[in-house]
Amino acid sequence: MPPIELKLIIEALLFCSEKPLSVAQLQQQLVMRASDCSELTDPVDVPSNMQNTLSGMQGLVRHELESAAVEPVVTVYGQPAQVPIPLATADEICQALSALQSDYQGRGVQLQEVASGFRFQSSIEVTPWVLQAKSQKAPRYSRALLETLAIIAYKQPITRAEIEDVRGIAVSSHIVRTLQERDWVRVVGHKEVPGKPALLATTRGFLDYFNLRYLQDLPALADLRQPVTEATDITV
Amino acid sequence: MPPIELKLIIEALLFCSEKPLSVAQLQQQLVMRASDCSELTDPVDVPSNMQNTLSGMQGLVRHELESAAVEPVVTVYGQPAQVPIPLATADEICQALSALQSDYQGRGVQLQEVASGFRFQSSIEVTPWVLQAKSQKAPRYSRALLETLAIIAYKQPITRAEIEDVRGIAVSSHIVRTLQERDWVRVVGHKEVPGKPALLATTRGFLDYFNLRYLQDLPALADLRQPVTEATDITV
Amino acid sequence: MSASLAVQQVITLHQDIDLNQSSSIEEIPEMEIFALINGQPLRQMPQDLYIPPEALEVFLETFEGPLDLLLYLIKKQNLDILEIKVAEITRQYMDYVALMEAFQLELVAEYLVMAATLGEIKSRCLLPRPPGAEADEADPRQALIERLQNYERFKKAAEQLDHLPRCEREYLPINLPRPLQADIAEILPTILLEDLLSAFKEVIERAGLYEHHHIFREPLSIRERMTRILAALQRQALLPFAEVFDVKEGRQGVVVSFIAILELIKESLIEIVQAALFAPIYLVAKTGIACDAPD
Numbered sequence: 001m002p003p004i005e006l007k008l009i010i011e012a013l014l015f016c017s018e019k020p021l022s023v024a025q026l027q028q029q030l031v032m033r034a035s036d037c038s039e040l041t042d043p044v045d046v047p048s049n050m051q052n053t054l055s056g057m058q059g060l061v062r063h064e065l066e067s068a069a070v071e072p073v074v075t076v077y078g079q080p081a082q083v084p085i086p087l088a089t090a091d092e093i094c095q096a097l098s099a100l101q102s103d104y105q106g107r108g109v110q111l112q113e114v115a116s117g118f119r120f121q122s123s124i125e126v127t128p129w130v131l132q133a134k135s136q137k138a139p140r141y142s143r144a145l146l147e148t149l150a151i152i153a154y155k156q157p158i159t160r161a162e163i164e165d166v167r168g169i170a171v172s173s174h175i176v177r178t179l180q181e182r183d184w185v186r187v188v189g190h191k192e193v194p195g196k197p198a199l200l201a202t203t204r205g206f207l208d209y210f211n212l213r214y215l216q217d218l219p220a221l222a223d224l225r226q227p228v229t230e231a232t233d234i235t236v
Numbered sequence: 237m238p239p240i241e242l243k244l245i246i247e248a249l250l251f252c253s254e255k256p257l258s259v260a261q262l263q264q265q266l267v268m269r270a271s272d273c274s275e276l277t278d279p280v281d282v283p284s285n286m287q288n289t290l291s292g293m294q295g296l297v298r299h300e301l302e303s304a305a306v307e308p309v310v311t312v313y314g315q316p317a318q319v320p321i322p323l324a325t326a327d328e329i330c331q332a333l334s335a336l337q338s339d340y341q342g343r344g345v346q347l348q349e350v351a352s353g354f355r356f357q358s359s360i361e362v363t364p365w366v367l368q369a370k371s372q373k374a375p376r377y378s379r380a381l382l383e384t385l386a387i388i389a390y391k392q393p394i395t396r397a398e399i400e401d402v403r404g405i406a407v408s409s410h411i412v413r414t415l416q417e418r419d420w421v422r423v424v425g426h427k428e429v430p431g432k433p434a435l436l437a438t439t440r441g442f443l444d445y446f447n448l449r450y451l452q453d454l455p456a457l458a459d460l461r462q463p464v465t466e467a468t469d470i471t472v
Numbered sequence: 473m474s475a476s477l478a479v480q481q482v483i484t485l486h487q488d489i490d491l492n493q494s495s496s497i498e499e500i501p502e503m504e505i506f507a508l509i510n511g512q513p514l515r516q517m518p519q520d521l522y523i524p525p526e527a528l529e530v531f532l533e534t535f536e537g538p539l540d541l542l543l544y545l546i547k548k549q550n551l552d553i554l555e556i557k558v559a560e561i562t563r564q565y566m567d568y569v570a571l572m573e574a575f576q577l578e579l580v581a582e583y584l585v586m587a588a589t590l591g592e593i594k595s596r597c598l599l600p601r602p603p604g605a606e607a608d609e610a611d612p613r614q615a616l617i618e619r620l621q622n623y624e625r626f627k628k629a630a631e632q633l634d635h636l637p638r639c640e641r642e643y644l645p646i647n648l649p650r651p652l653q654a655d656i657a658e659i660l661p662t663i664l665l666e667d668l669l670s671a672f673k674e675v676i677e678r679a680g681l682y683e684h685h686h687i688f689r690e691p692l693s694i695r696e697r698m699t700r701i702l703a704a705l706q707r708q709a710l711l712p713f714a715e716v717f718d719v720k721e722g723r724q725g726v727v728v729s730f731i732a733i734l735e736l737i738k739e740s741l742i743e744i745v746q747a748a749l750f751a752p753i754y755l756v757a758k759t760g761i762a763c764d765a766p767d
Contacts, residue, residue, distance in 0.1 A: 012363070015344070016370070029370065108246070108249075109247060122248035127248075129265070130249055146663065147671045147672070149668060149671070157702055188703050189741055189757050199741065201703070214696060218668075219669050355645065355646070357639070358646070360642045374640050375641070379630065382631075383627060385630070386626050386629040386630040386632075387626050405539075446636045446637075446638045447637050448636070460618070
């Protein structure tokens, strides 16, 4: 088994991790589990011996690592290792992380530090292409909202009380707020009557949404095909 | 916003994909995403190598494009948007893929082509270290399972009775079920003999798992030799 | 067969494996399990030591059926499959089967079928051949040899398959989480223009105002102008009268603007102010500066 740069192990580990990993977590995970360290120099010395590569491993452990291509877990007399040997200091891990961060500059993925640690994620520039497909359907607006919007569009400027007059039912503040938040309706003034109610009108955003240039491009009510039973009403 | 390289988009798509992606699937994803990206990406910034004519597209992607051409107004977050659909030809995607493959040479992760497409995976040298860090053991498979799988792989399509004939012992239902659950083996038909037994064959998932592109990439099966026929050689 | 003979047989099998360490990599761990029963290596075990049936079962499980056992026996003799000595192999095979019976293990039917097959081959080999018919006479072992060869091919293929670099061992898949669309923007409902019109139609019908529908088309431009004037008055307290009119809109545009102003005055929404005679005329919102807060 050829010596592996610590950076590459961290790289793969972060890519294969479901959650961000902190430096402490990385340090905790980057260990060799050996129950017999007698062949090693003092375990404390291991990290400094190893620098950025694991080539510094000596004796039994090194031999085991090279032969065990599949499982680098150190076994001693067939027993799984018990005492984990740290592979790197926090400093070395930090160095590897910042090296990785610069390696991935300008790539489609980048190493990002978030609250709980480091993780690879798609770069901002390519995010639109990687966005999770819309799993949920867009919600639908209520009939009341549609009617309110229609009345404002056709009879603007109009107060809420006047809308309620036409609809014959109260207009909830929620509907008016939703229409304002979508930038379809806004307050254009206040009527000189007791209470000075707000006058609502449609916005440019409303016209844009419906691909209209002017308000008069809105279909005339007569354009709406009437059901046969109501045909006589049209001529009224 | 600077133009986005096609390579980087593909890089991020592959890193974020659960399964390997074929060139055709990448093309399709680019078309699908394109409509969602209009708001976030100025159409002018769409890389020139993505603004290709429809003639370069094929199959499903082409179909998608044609339907898109009929209705060019796409809705982005409820806003109408008329956008040129950024596209890439299969050739351009292949070029980007091979560029990525060389970019990731000698890194902790690599771009591998398998039966169902391209995927990023941990590099072979690094994997043992990652497994150890995650305290994971590579799964082992029983000889019975591996022999059954090998017989299906080399002699597909094959019935269970025929497998049992080769092995000289019954094949447990458990093994067949495990192979099917792992999506390595599936029923591809039924043999026209009494009882109409199921014909088993391997899947793309099997090739993917074993890092193969085609069935013929499997190691060659040993030749059958003719037995010595001289009667005098028979030692009773 | 006596129990002590059976034990001897097991020991023989075990020792064979010890001597042939390289013969099969896979079988060795299982053999070790067998050897470590009661914490003692089996080769140091006295002949009368009781072997628990479970140990034999473990041993049995190392063979993938009668063909596998036969291959093992052939290898043990360092023989090529093609030079199989039926009599010898049959005897060893029968000993093994007898051993399993002695330990009252549930013998898999296939082992007994193979025993019968071997017996048949053995007796056919013993039959005298008519002279001159040797060339045509099929080797009685041929079918068995072919099965053994065929099985060995797939046994090897399975080993090769097991050694192929694979997922979860040599390679780990990478699947970074995709950013969610919700992180970028909320999904908002969409409305079709037809929906809007039909909603309006319904409400008008309900309100009994349908008879007025014919006036809607024309006044809309006036209503729009009214909105625009009110909007302008939100930005500036005083809107010069002349600014309301755009000559580029032509006569009709001027008329629309004028009617809009009249309508706004009628609805007490605006006032016309003029500081002095011939001074500029301004439109002022009657309620002053409107605030954007809803209601």
